[in-house]
Amino acid sequence: MKFFLDTVNIDDITSLLETGLIEGITTNPTLIAQSKRPQHEVIRAICALVPGPVSTEVIATDWKEILQEAHELARIAANVVIKVPVTFDGLKACYQLRQENIPVNVTLCFSPLQALLAARAGATYISPFMGRMDDYGQDGSTLLELIRDIYDNDPTIETQILAASVRSPKHVLEAAYAGADIVTLSPAVFRTLYAHPLTDKGLAQFLKDWKNAEAK
Numbered sequence: 729m730k731f732f733l734d735t736v737n738i739d740d741i742t743s744l745l746e747t748g749l750i751e752g753i754t755t756n757p758t759l760i761a762q763s764k765r766p767q768h769e770v771i772r773a774i775c776a777l778v779p780g781p782v783s784t785e786v787i788a789t790d791w792k793e794i795l796q797e798a799h800e801l802a803r804i805a806a807n808v809v810i811k812v813p814v815t816f817d818g819l820k821a822c823y824q825l826r827q828e829n830i831p832v833n834v835t836l837c838f839s840p841l842q843a844l845l846a847a848r849a850g851a852t853y854i855s856p857f858m859g860r861m862d863d864y865g866q867d868g869s870t871l872l873e874l875i876r877d878i879y880d881n882d883p884t885i886e887t888q889i890l891a892a893s894v895r896s897p898k899h900v901l902e903a904a905y906a907g908a909d910i911v912t913l914s915p916a917v918f919r920t921l922y923a924h925p926l927t928d929k930g931l932a933q934f935l936k937d938w939k940n941a942e943a944k
Contacts, residue, residue, distance in 0.1 A: 729904045732780075732912035734892070736763045736770050740915040741777055752780035754833070754855075754892070754912040756811070757787060768804055775805035783833045783853075785811035786821075794821035802830050809852065811835045814842045819849045826850030833890065840874040847879060847887040853910070858903065859893035868899070872906035880907075897921055 732752040733741060736759045744750050753774055760767050771784045782805070786797045794817060798810040809831040812818040822832045826849070833853040834846035838861060846854045856875060858868030872891060879885045890910040891903035897920050903911045 729908055730910045731918065732890070732910055733918065734759070734894075734912045734914050736760060736774065737915065738773060738777070741774060744915060744918060745777065750778075750780075750918075752782065752910070752912075753778050754783040754811075754890070756785050756835075760784075768801070771801065771804050771808065775807055778807070780807065781809045781831065782807055783809040783811045785835065789813070789815070789817060791817035791820040791824075794818065795824055798825055798830065809833050811855075814846055814854075819845055822846065822849040822851055826852070835892070837875075838871070840871065840878055843875040843887075843889075844878055847882075847885045851887045853888050853890040855890045855892040855912075857893035858891055858899050859895040861893075868893070869902035869906050872903060872908055876907035 730751045731749050732754050733744060733750050734754045735741060736755050741753065760770055763770055767784065771782060775782050784801050786794050788794045788797045794812055798821065801810055802808050810825060811833045812821050813836045814834050818834065822834055825832050831852040833855055834851040835855040837843050837854050837856045843854045843856065856871050861868035861871055872889060875889055879887065888909040890912060891908040892912050894900060894903065894911055894913040894917060896917065900911055900913060900921060
């Protein structure tokens with residue numbers, strides 16, 4: 729399972745790219761708005777840093793307007809991925825964009841049937857929202873498992889499962905077990921993945937023993 733960062737923070741992206749563990753970036757209108765910078769400017773800066781896919785979302789909801797906006801965004805850089813909602817118009821736009829070989833991330837997925845439709849429309853990625861499913865008393869990991877089974881039953885499907893709305897290490901582990909191809913997570917959640925109190929305790933003990941040995 730690959731790791732993407734869900735952020736527009738350049739400092740975080742630069743720092744965590746140095747680990748060699750980050751293979752792409754996802755963004756959304758909320759993150760762009762919080763940056764208080766124009767969308768094109770933000771995405772251009774990220775694409776200059778990240779060699780992998782960078783998802784950026786359209787604001788339009790009508791399929792023709794989605795296409796117009798998508799074409800403008802796709803011209804920013806070769807690694808731009810267009811995010812569209814899993815709506816009737818979003819799926820129509822997805823199909824058209826894929827005919828033009830423009831990669832598409834179909835987002836706001838909350839059901840296996842939505843994921844199947846997105847795959848049949850040619851989506852490059854499908855983004856099931858784990859955390860938001862949990863908010864409504866539903867199991868986000870079960871959604872991932874069902875999508876994985878559906879996709880595996882059809883060898884013609886090439887859509888990658890991109891687990892989104894990931895809020896904890898538990899979600900990351902569940903995504904990996906469920907067979908997600910990618911998980912996208914905030915820098916804060918990413919930094920919790922390598923933290924463990926027993927690791928800290930063991931390292932402290934090793935250093936203590938080394939200093940004691942040097943003192944003799």
